[in-house]
Amino acid sequence: MNPSPSSLLQGASNFRDIGGYRNVDGRRVRRGQVFRSDHLASLTADDLDRIKAFGVGHSLDFRGAVEVETTPYALPGVQRVAFSIEPTVIARMQALVAQGVVPSTEDTVELMRETYRHFVNRNADTYARFLKHLLDKPTPQVFHCTAGKDRTGFAAALLLSALGVDRATTLHDYLLTNQLYKRDARLEGQGHPHVMKVLWQVQPAFLNAAFDTVDKEHGGMQGYLHDALGLGSQELGELQRLLLEQG
Template identity: 60%
Template sequence: MPSIAPLSKPALQGVSNFRDLGGHTGLDGRRVRTGLVFRSDHLAGLTPDDHRTLQALQLTHSLDFRGISERAALPSVVPGAAAVSLAIEPTVVVRVQALLARGQVPTEAETVELMCQTYRAFTREAAPTYARFLRHLLEQPTPVVFHCTAGKDRTGFAAALLLGALGVERDAVMADYLLTNQLYRRSPLVEAHGPAHVMDVLWQVQPAFLQAAFDAIDTDVGGLSNYLEGSMGLGPHELERLRERLLET
């Protein structure tokens, strides 16, 4: 398995799962540039020291994959960064809550399958939103951070798409995705209730989740290249510009 990139993680007190996506080996052996694209959790718990740390990164935009009620419950303000909504509603949480309300407690395996279904939906229903995400990186060639609530699922798939578009091998993409299990701390600001075995699945990442998305892409359109140019509508010139911007020469 290819090694993952050296982990660049600024020290932040009120944020978890924050890291630089740079450092991976991409197309033609070119490395993904550092200091341009960061991923994170909800960013609502920033401390004054965190503000100063983020200001040093010169972030200009905060791309938010959270749904409407999530944003209202936990407003996220990044100093100096304009907020951009790329809303994808958290359907898996709603589905689990509906099951529990009916007295139906999903098993661990059933909860894993619910997560896999969510990732398949990312590739299908949310393709236009993820296309907007990649196009933003083209239109605003300045440092950005993108996030959702935990920075692991909607954000994790966005990171996987971006790294894949830059030519990073899937094994390395998966390894980067799984770093969430080391870096994410459940936020006291996020309310979540349910059986322990269900919550353990919902608040971690597993290879099966992202693999479900990869498999859906491969089955539906025959691979990531077809997905980027077909389902997401990104032309070859746009992809080349994205690589020129985010890969070292």
């Protein structure tokens, strides 16, 4: 496991290197190559210097249109690439509240589980483009959404899985968001506290819903990567060559 977590930037609470984990073959994911984060619209001057020092050339943005308009950013020397996935869970929750329905904690958890199932199937093309971009542009990169927890969390799980990292370690990385992310009421909207607590944290049940879907509908992660995302053994081997330490 990586050491006790802390964000590498002041203006992005959930910014971290996904490197350092060992895969099932004992090879370590290279540090300094791929970072995950919450949105990048509040970076300080020191943060920008660190981004430059990291050599980041691309920011891969999973946010939807309204989110991009709400917290736009431009980082010197960094090309933003849109991998838009609209945050439908928030819209659905707002629609329920508008109808006078107050979802229970259990209802909200199940809605999040459904969201992750949709990542697997409805957003497969987007996640395929994400992984292929990492292959095509082998320079340090950062990927993110608004909180860096759901769309970003599943992207990180896919990448670590493609690199041969086991699910327990992948889940550990996923759950670090609960220690790192600082909630921002300006971005959360209005809602009942018990609902918002579920929406703005992560739970093992969320990511496991995606893994269960991968297993039941695609025969496991290798089948999903190959059949749904279109990454053959040659491409997976190249990704591992790029992002795993050699020897």
